[in-house]
């Protein structure tokens with residue numbers, strides 16, 4: 001009995017493997033949708049192949065992607081282009097020209113502090129002296145930058161570094177919006193570099209005094 005089952009099984013397998021082939025030698029497809037998914041990919045031009053449909057129809061069909069790429073130079077809503085390239089010159093220029101656009105308030109410093117606790121503290125440490133947990137555990141080499149009053153670093157350079165990264169510090173551009181990066185710069189300067197919050201107000205008061 002077992003023999004018979006084995007033979008029957010063998011014949012069945014052989015038949016399925018070699019059987020039903022169409023004239024091109026290909027097996028017919030059972031429910032072809034399952035193999036040829038109708039899913040449409042973005043940006044792919046589904047224009048027809050002229051080999052099959054002729055140039056005239058292919059021409060009509062050409063350039064019909066499922067979605068179109070935005071026109072070159074398009075700026076997403078809420079995004080500000082950052083004109084300083086990731087070069088030494090870009091870094092220097094950002095340092096000279098870029099100023100924090102956000103008002104320097106306690107509330108903003110508080111927001112910056114929260115972000116610092118999420119994204120920076122494990123390297124730069126709670127007090128900004130580079131004693132973060134990664135450094136303490138020996139997982140990351142000591143951080144050369146210590147945030148304190150003696151650090152002579154314009155805010156534009158700080159923003160640039162958070163945007164592109166520097167040395168062993170990676171770019172944080174994909175994790176933090178531009179506004180969040182400025183909040184961090186504000187927090188670091190106020191908390192560790194002892195920059196007073198109302199300094200922009202002071203500058204204005206001084207100029208008024210001169211006039």
Ligand code: HEC
Nearest residue numbers: 119120123143144145157158161162166167168169172184
């Ligand atoms: C993985 C560790 C690591 C993390 C996380 C990290 N940093 Fe850094 N950071 C460094 C290192 C290393 C340097 C020194 C870079 C150099 O000068 O070579 C540095 C330098 C800096 C500087 C000085 C830049 C300059 O121009 O000299 C600033 C400002 C800074 N970090 C801010 C931040 C902020 C804000 C965050 C959180 C969003 C952050 N860092 C997260 C490792 C880190």
